[in-house]
Amino acid sequence: AQSVSQHNHHVILSEAASLELGCNYSYGGTVNLFWYVQYPGQHLQLLLKYFSGDPLVKGIKGFEAEFIKSKFSFNLRKPSVQWSDTAEYFCAVTMSNTGKLIFGQGTTLQVKP
Amino acid sequence: DTAVSQTPKYLVTQMGNDKSIKCEQNLGHDTMYWYKQDSKKFLKIMFSYNNKELIINETVPNRFSPKSPDKAHLNLHINSLELGDSAVYFCASSQDLAGGSTGELFFGEGSRLTVL
Numbered sequence: 294a295q296s297v298s299q300h301n302h303h304v305i306l307s308e309a310a311s312l313e314l315g316c317n318y319s320y321g322g323t324v325n326l327f328w329y330v331q332y333p334g335q336h337l338q339l340l341l342k343y344f345s346g347d348p349l350v351k352g353i354k355g356f357e358a359e360f361i362k363s364k365f366s367f368n369l370r371k372p373s374v375q376w377s378d379t380a381e382y383f384c385a386v387t388m389s390n391t392g393k394l395i396f397g398q399g400t401t402l403q404v405k406p
Numbered sequence: 407d408t409a410v411s412q413t414p415k416y417l418v419t420q421m422g423n424d425k426s427i428k429c430e431q432n433l434g435h436d437t438m439y440w441y442k443q444d445s446k447k448f449l450k451i452m453f454s455y456n457n458k459e460l461i462i463n464e465t466v467p468n469r470f471s472p473k474s475p476d477k478a479h480l481n482l483h484i485n486s487l488e489l490g491d492s493a494v495y496f497c498a499s500s501q502d503l504a505g506g507s508t509g510e511l512f513f514g515e516g517s518r519l520t521v522l
Contacts, residue, residue, distance in 0.1 A: 327510070331447075336410075336496065337513040381447055393462050394439075394511055396449040 295320045297386050299397035306374055307405050314369040314400050316384030324386050326367040327394070328358055331381040340382075343367065354378070376406045409433050410514040412497050418520045419487060426483045427517045429497030436501060437461075438480035439511065440472060443494040455480055484519075492521045 300315035318324060328340040341352025348360040358369045367384060384397040410431045419425055431438060439462075440452040453472040454462035460472065469485040484491060497514040 329513075336515040337449075339510060339512075342510060383449065393451050393454060395451070396441075399447045399449070401447075 295386075295388050295395060297384055297395050297397040299382075299384050299400050301400045302398065303401045303403070305403045305405065308376055309373050310404075312369070312371040312374050312378075312402070314382055314384075314402075316367045316369065316397055317365050318367070318384075318386045318388075318395075319365065320386070320388040322388060324388055326358070326360055327385040327387075328352065328356070328367075328369050329383045329385060329396075331383065331399075333380065337383065340369070374402070374404050376404045378402060379404045410497055410499055410512050412495075412514040412517045414517060415515060416518050416520075418522065420522055421487055421489060423487050424483070424485045425487060425519070426481055427495055427497075427519070428479070428481045429514060430479050431497075431499040431512070432478065433499055433501070433512060434478075435499040435512070436477055437499060438474065438477070439498040439500075440480065440482050441496040441498060441513075443496060443516070445493070449496070453480075453482075487519075487521045489521050492519055494518045 297318045326343040329337040330340050331337045340356050341350050343350045343360045351357045356371050358367055360367050382400045385394050387394050412429045437456045439454045441449050442452055443449050452466050455474040457477050458474045471483045474480045494516045496516045498511040500511045
């Protein structure tokens with residue numbers, strides 16, 4: 294079955310630490326890839342997306358992600374996190390034959406000031 | 407202006423009751439969705455409508471019935487509520503079908519349903 298998995302369920306970092314959240318999907322065809330963020334009590338917002346072209350995409354708030362097709366991965370990175378980055382992070386994938394956005398389980402990021 | 411708006415934001419009700427959640431988008435999108443977020447924050451698609459037509463209907467109890475009076479609205483009606491229905495329900499919309507070139511989803515703020 295097509296699925297999306299995020300390796301880290303709960304990450305705790307200190308401010309200024311570097312962040313990398315893993316995301317893998319299982320589907321051999323064309324995909325569109327997304328990272329969404331959900332701040333406490335708020336709705337999901339798009340951080341960044343990849344449809345085609347340069348596999349290294351930059352998003353809002355200093356986030357970036359790299360699509361590695363051979364590894365079926367789309368990991369999220371930020372060189373230096375801030376306390377305000379505390380949130381839930383969701384990787385999501387649309388697979389060309391389904392017409393639906395499938396989410397990973399989410400990663401809770403807690404940044405300590 | 408809120409792009410995707412849902413009402414109510416909070417809903418507390420007894421088991422066995424029937425309730426509805428409404429969703430409206432002012433983005434001019436053709437496709438709308440309902441997602442359920444459980445207590446572990448996992449998001450699962452329930453339904454998708456494109457131009458008022460049901461295109462995705464996941465394995466959801468038939469107590470859940472979506473209705474799309476026009477392409478800007480997608481309501482969710484739930485009959486005979488059960489404890490396990492407690493969750494946050496998110497409405498979303500996209501210009502194109504998810505998977506298309508403009509398949510980015512825009513989400514509402516969620517409706518937290520608590521069944522007692």
